[in-house]
Amino acid sequence: MQTFVWNTQDPAQQRALLARAEQVQSQDLSKAVSEILSQVKRQGDQALIELSQRFDGRAPESLVMNSDQLAEQGARIALELKQAIDAAIDNLEQFHRAQAFTTVKVETQPGVFCELRSEAIERVGLYVPGGSAPLVSSVLMQALPARIAGCSVRVMATPPPVNDAICYAAWRCGVTALYPIGGAQGVAAMAYGTDTVAKVDKIFGPGNRFVTEAKTQVSQQGCAIDMPAGPSEVLVIADDDASPAFVAADLLSQAEHGEDSQAMLVCLSQGFADTVLTEVESQLAALTRSETARTALSQSRILICENLDEACEISNAYGPEHLIVNTGNPRSLLPKLRAAGSIFLGPWSPESVGDYASGTNHVLPTYGAARSASSLSLADFCRRYTVQELTPKGLDNLAQIVMTLAEAEGLDAHRNAVAIRLQAGNAV
Numbered sequence: 001m002q003t004f005v006w007n008t009q010d011p012a013q014q015r016a017l018l019a020r021a022e023q024v025q026s027q028d029l030s031k032a033v034s035e036i037l038s039q040v041k042r043q044g045d046q047a048l049i050e051l052s053q054r055f056d057g058r059a060p061e062s063l064v065m066n067s068d069q070l071a072e073q074g075a076r077i078a079l080e081l082k083q084a085i086d087a088a089i090d091n092l093e094q095f096h097r098a099q100a101f102t103t104v105k106v107e108t109q110p111g112v113f114c115e116l117r118s119e120a121i122e123r124v125g126l127y128v129p130g131g132s133a134p135l136v137s138s139v140l141m142q143a144l145p146a147r148i149a150g151c152s153v154r155v156m157a158t159p160p161p162v163n164d165a166i167c168y169a170a171w172r173c174g175v176t177a178l179y180p181i182g183g184a185q186g187v188a189a190m191a192y193g194t195d196t197v198a199k200v201d202k203i204f205g206p207g208n209r210f211v212t213e214a215k216t217q218v219s220q221q222g223c224a225i226d227m228p229a230g231p232s233e234v235l236v237i238a239d240d241d242a243s244p245a246f247v248a249a250d251l252l253s254q255a256e257h258g259e260d261s262q263a264m265l266v267c268l269s270q271g272f273a274d275t276v277l278t279e280v281e282s283q284l285a286a287l288t289r290s291e292t293a294r295t296a297l298s299q300s301r302i303l304i305c306e307n308l309d310e311a312c313e314i315s316n317a318y319g320p321e322h323l324i325v326n327t328g329n330p331r332s333l334l335p336k337l338r339a340a341g342s343i344f345l346g347p348w349s350p351e352s353v354g355d356y357a358s359g360t361n362h363v364l365p366t367y368g369a370a371r372s373a374s375s376l377s378l379a380d381f382c383r384r385y386t387v388q389e390l391t392p393k394g395l396d397n398l399a400q401i402v403m404t405l406a407e408a409e410g411l412d413a414h415r416n417a418v419a420i421r422l423q424a425g426n427a428v
């Protein structure tokens with residue numbers, strides 16, 4: 001991790017320091033993914049077998065697992081893991097059930113009733129990453145809100161081979177079918193449908209750059225997606241009183257996700273930065289995925305700035321997926337933070353708790369999309385629509401306004417649809 005002093009006078013330095021670990025929109029990536037998508041579109045199941053062999057080194061034994069098969073394989077996991085999954089489900093259910101939409105009904109003027117309603121999207125496809133680690137928690141984060149929302153078809157794709165814990169989580173959360181297909185081909189299968197895979201209305205979930213690019217491309221072909229949820233990112237804001245060991249542990253917890261993950265530290269002194277770096281080195285040695293984390297850290301940065309206001313501005317400019325605020329009075333910074341997917345306040349709120357079990361959702365926007373995109377929530381599994389109903393008096397009251405506006409736009413037929421009713425009303 002390299003350390004830099006933030007220079008408020010140098011926009012070019014700032015842009016360079018806040019750049020993502022890799023340029024995700026490379027033409028090569030886009031072309032490679034678009035070829036995978038077209039192959040799935042043309043050849044369906046046959047393409048899924050071939051592409052799994054090519055990119056995952058194996059074809060799944062079967063292209064689909066039903067709920068009974070998930071229950072059977074999932075039953076093999078240890079009791080302690082089952083209990084941990086069950087406890088996480090409990091917290092996630094509480095937090096997501098509390099997000100239930102309440103219908104909005106307003107009488108905007110006498111006799112004019114407007115409603116905003118919400119209902120579940122019927123068919124949803126959930127992508128669960130499994131290339132470098134089988135993310136059991138990503139099953140919970142998607143399948144629970146999908147079930148709570150009431151989506152009737154809740155299918156899931158994940159790279160082969162599918163491990164027992166993924167099966168248990170999928171079964172517990174009511175996944176209706178699991179396809180052991182990963183990467184762009186998994187996304188394509190759910191977007192287009194094949195003989196085996198159900199075509200869905202919306203695709204959710206995190207993934208590596210192939211998955212994220214595939215989601216972006218299918219979203220331009222009529223299949224909705226949740227958000228760009230690519231390689232993990234964390235930005236930590238720490239003052240000099242923060243524990244360097246805690247800060248180092250938080251940076252490493254995201255760096256271990258993948259070589260393209262990025263961990264950023266914004267702090268107030270060179271001395272603090274140096275102590276964190278020493279901690280990082282000593283903690284790295286004990287990690288199983290130390291090489292992955294080391295690569296991720298080589299493209300991560302420490303930025304030293306003047307004060308916490310400036311630290312907030314840096315964070316807003318970067319727009320991190322996760323933001324940890326490890327300072328004396330973290331809540332006081334909240335109003336200044338405008339662009340983070342999920343915020344962790346204080347020394348006792350490591351990102352790991354949100355990754356697994358506190359109750360918040362860990363599917364979050366990356367690549368700076370947090371400036372406008374939101375954390376995954378119940379609303380993403382629903383569509384909202386409006387309803388209106390007017391009484392004769394209500395139409396009478398609104399008629400002149402609508403007819404005047406229609407005339408201003410030169411749209412006679414619009415005007416007439418109101419006028420004809422006024423005449424009919426007068427005739428009654």
Ligand SMILES: NC(=O)c1ccc[n+]([C@@H]2O[C@H](COP(=O)([O-])OP(=O)(O)OC[C@H]3O[C@@H](n4cnc5c(N)ncnc54)[C@H](O)[C@@H]3O)[C@@H](O)[C@H]2O)c1
Nearest residue numbers: 055129130131132159182183206207208229231232363364
């Ligand atoms: N933003 C979020 O909310 C969030 C949440 C959880 C995880 N993540 C991120 O998800 C990512 C998971 O990545 P992963 O790789 O472990 O699993 P993954 O399931 O996303 O990707 C694995 C698949 O990538 C495909 N693939 C690999 N190399 C390829 C190549 N050269 N060409 C075409 N396809 C190829 C393979 O088909 C493989 O099945 C990590 O970067 C992690 O940080 C993000």
Ligand SMILES: N[C@H](CO)Cc1c[nH]c[nH+]1
Nearest residue numbers: 135137138232233355362
């Ligand atoms: N940090 C990831 C989101 O970027 C989520 C995750 C899953 N498992 C562990 N962490």
Ligand SMILES: [Zn+2]
Nearest residue numbers: 232253254355
């Ligand atoms: Zn994580």
